[in-house]
Amino acid sequence: xxxxxxxxxxxxxxxxxxxxxxxxxxxxxxxxxxxxxxxxxxxxxxxxxxxxxxxxxxxxxxxxxxxxxxxxxxxxxxxxxxxxxxxxxxxxxxxxxxxxxxxxxxxxxxxxxxxxxxxxxxxxxxxxxxxxxxxxxxxxxxxxxxxxxxxxxxxxxxxxxxxxxxxxxxxxxxxxxxxxxxxxxxxxxxxxxxxxxxxxxxxxxxxxxxxxxxxxxxxxxxxxxxxx
Amino acid sequence: xxxxxxxxxxxxxxxxxxxxxxxxxxxxxxxxxxxxxxxxxxxxxxxxxxxxxxxxxxxxxxxxxxxxxxxxxxxxxxxxxxxxxxxxxxxxxxxxxxxxxxxxxxxxxxxxxxxxxxxxxxxxxxxxxxxxxxxxxxxxxxxxxxxxxxxxxxxxxxxxxxxxxxxxxxxxxxxxxxxxxxxxxxxxxxxxxxxxxxxxxxxxxxxxxxxxxxxxxxxxxxxxxxxxxxxxxxx
Numbered sequence: 438x439x440x441x442x443x444x445x446x447x448x449x450x451x452x453x454x455x456x457x458x459x460x461x462x463x464x465x466x467x468x469x470x471x472x473x474x475x476x477x478x479x480x481x482x483x484x485x486x487x488x489x490x491x492x493x494x495x496x497x498x499x500x501x502x503x504x505x506x507x508x509x510x511x512x513x514x515x516x517x518x519x520x521x522x523x524x525x526x527x528x529x530x531x532x533x534x535x536x537x538x539x540x541x542x543x544x545x546x547x548x549x550x551x552x553x554x555x556x557x558x559x560x561x562x563x564x565x566x567x568x569x570x571x572x573x574x575x576x577x578x579x580x581x582x583x584x585x586x587x588x589x590x591x592x593x594x595x596x597x598x599x600x601x602x603x604x605x606x607x608x609x610x611x612x613x614x615x616x617x618x619x620x621x622x623x624x625x626x627x628x629x630x631x632x633x634x635x636x637x638x639x640x641x642x643x644x645x646x647x648x649x650x651x652x653x654x655x656x657x658x659x660x661x662x663x664x665x
Numbered sequence: 666x667x668x669x670x671x672x673x674x675x676x677x678x679x680x681x682x683x684x685x686x687x688x689x690x691x692x693x694x695x696x697x698x699x700x701x702x703x704x705x706x707x708x709x710x711x712x713x714x715x716x717x718x719x720x721x722x723x724x725x726x727x728x729x730x731x732x733x734x735x736x737x738x739x740x741x742x743x744x745x746x747x748x749x750x751x752x753x754x755x756x757x758x759x760x761x762x763x764x765x766x767x768x769x770x771x772x773x774x775x776x777x778x779x780x781x782x783x784x785x786x787x788x789x790x791x792x793x794x795x796x797x798x799x800x801x802x803x804x805x806x807x808x809x810x811x812x813x814x815x816x817x818x819x820x821x822x823x824x825x826x827x828x829x830x831x832x833x834x835x836x837x838x839x840x841x842x843x844x845x846x847x848x849x850x851x852x853x854x855x856x857x858x859x860x861x862x863x864x865x866x867x868x869x870x871x872x873x874x875x876x877x878x879x880x881x882x883x884x885x886x887x888x889x890x891x892x893x894x895x896x897x898x899x900x
Contacts, residue, residue, distance in 0.1 A: 486793055512796035519797045525790050529812045538808075539798030594798045 439463055439598075439630035445482060445492035445502070454478050455655040460647065465624045467641040467648030467662055468634040475654040476634045480600045483632070484519045485512040496598050497630075518596030518629075522603045524587040526575035532586050533571040536562070539594025556595055556627055564626075565589050565619070581612040588620070592629060599624070599631040605640065617644050638665040676867060678845055679853035680874060686761060686849055687829035690768035691822050694776060698825070699818060702780030703810070707789075724774040728834025735767055735839040763840035764847050768829035776825035779890070783817020784810060820889035827882035830875070850875050 440461050447454040454475050460466060470476045481487040483494060485501065488509065494502040496517070501510050518539075526535050536558065562568050565585045575583060584604055591599060601620065605613045621644050624631040633644055641648050641662045648662045672680070705717060723731050739746040741758045749755045757763035787810055795805045811818070833851040840847040842856055850871050857868050 484797055486797075512793070513799050513801050515797075516799070517797060519794065521790065521794065525788075525794045527791060527795070527809060538795065538800070541799060590798065 440495075440497055441466070441632075442495040443483070443493070445489035445494060447478070447482065447487065447489045449478070449487075452654050454482075456482070456651075458649055458656050458659060460659065463630060463645075463647055465621065465631045465633055465645040467645035468632060468651060469636065469638065469641055469648050469665065470651035471636060474651050476636075476651055477602055478654070479651065479656075480519065480602050480632070480634055483598070484517050484600055485510065485515050486519075499597065516595070516597045518591035518594055518599045520584075520587050520591050520599070520601045520604045522606045524575075524583040524604075526578075526583055526586055526590070528575055530574075531571065532567065532573050532575070532578070535575065535586055536571075536589050536593055539590060541595075556592055556629075558593065561589050561592055564623070580608050581616070584608065584612075584616055585619070588623065592623065592627065596629060599629050601631060601633045603635055605635070605637075613640070620644060641665055672870065673867070675844070675853065676870060679848055679850050679871065682761060682764075682845070682847075683830050683849040686764045686768055686832075687826050689765045690772060690829045691776070691826045693765065694769045694773050694825065695818075695822060698773060698776040698780055698821065699811070701777045702784055702821075703806070705777070706781045706784035720777050721774045723771050723835075728771065728832075729838050731770060732767060732835035732838025735763075735770065735835065739763070739766060739839075757840070759840050759843060760846055761840075764832075764836050764849060767835040767839045768832040771832050771835050772825035772828035775828050776821040779821025779824060779886075780814065780818050783814035783821070786817070787813040816889045816892045820886045823882050823886040823889065827879050827886070830878055830882075 440459075441463075442459045444457045445454075446456075452475075456475075456479055468476055468479065478487060482489050483496070483501070489502060489504065491504045492502075493500065493504065499516075500506075500508050501515055501517070502508060526532075527538065530538070540558075562571070565588065567582065567585050567589060570578060570582060570586065575586070578586065587604070604620075605616055608616065617640060620631065620633065623629060633641070635641060642665060645662050647659055648665060649659050650657045701716075701720060705713070705720075735757075736743065738744050739749070739757045741747070741750055741756055746757060749757075755762075757766050791809050791813065792805050795809045796802075800808065830849075831851060832849070833855065836847065836849065837852055837855070842848055842852050848856065854868055854871050854875075857871075
């Protein structure tokens, strides 16, 4: 069962961020809000990039952070994949090396088990359609190609939760459509629960059934995406 | 003319010694230079200004003072040198190792500066992404930070190498001028000038060689700095 149970507070400068949410089951969970209301801060705290002042973060049966019990799992042990808006592919590594960076055992990522829903190198590059790009450097890729490689790299680290922070912001609408289908497919076929942040209602209606609404640095409510 | 192109024994010894001292100096300081550059670039802590000042001190201190302080500290009866000699039989006094130490101290700030700037230019979000992919801080350092800062690290190393070749004041104060042991190119030139009977040709040869090496080093260093800037624009 993919669930989240979060209750955290954080003061950054004069702003107080306050996120309380409990959801028992989801494949893709939307996060909606205007620019600068605290969507990225929410994502960064789950990933461990920003440390909350108080509260707890529970993902399924794992406690990532608990102020009272002094639990703060370091970033690299959280098993939470993040895809940022500008992909952040490592510029000095080839596409292939980028993809394999998060593999604990490179051989494990490569093994083809024959199961097409298994997270392994061959399956992922074929689903993402990036077989032809493996030897290229990131600066020789188009925006859409970079997004595909970034998602491949995140998935191959076998995350228990995938966070996507406006991954489509810099792409044209046709590419967005294609990628949304891909994200949806990956979350369901490969069983990776995903939190998808955007300020586009249309994207959320297409990709997620439930959406968290963030306003003024706090979670206001959770609604079904159709009513956005 | 033929005489001008060929080098005599003293000249060859001085050149070989200079290269050996400069090479050992940069190789010995490189790990510390990277560590120091990384700490100054990535962390803020109490006493950072103090560390920064200590690292940069040899840049503005008269070299004779640096040499004298080295003598007080690492000389055979120095505060640290005494124990190094008693416990490990290591001595820096009046030998080429002392010249390496003097060069290292004097060229260290230049190395740290270049490395610090290079690391500051590495976008920290690459390091964060690597963390979310399961890489420990140590793995991130060696697989992301260092490779992305590599051109700056090389530029800093080359500049420090060139500075080591030119080291004079601290070296002659600390380890004096001993033929075959501590007479690097600048010290050899200095002693030739002191001796009125010596041949000008020898001085000019060493001067020209020094200029050529320094010039090549600066060009090389500049090329790597440009690659760093071009590389960071590429990203």
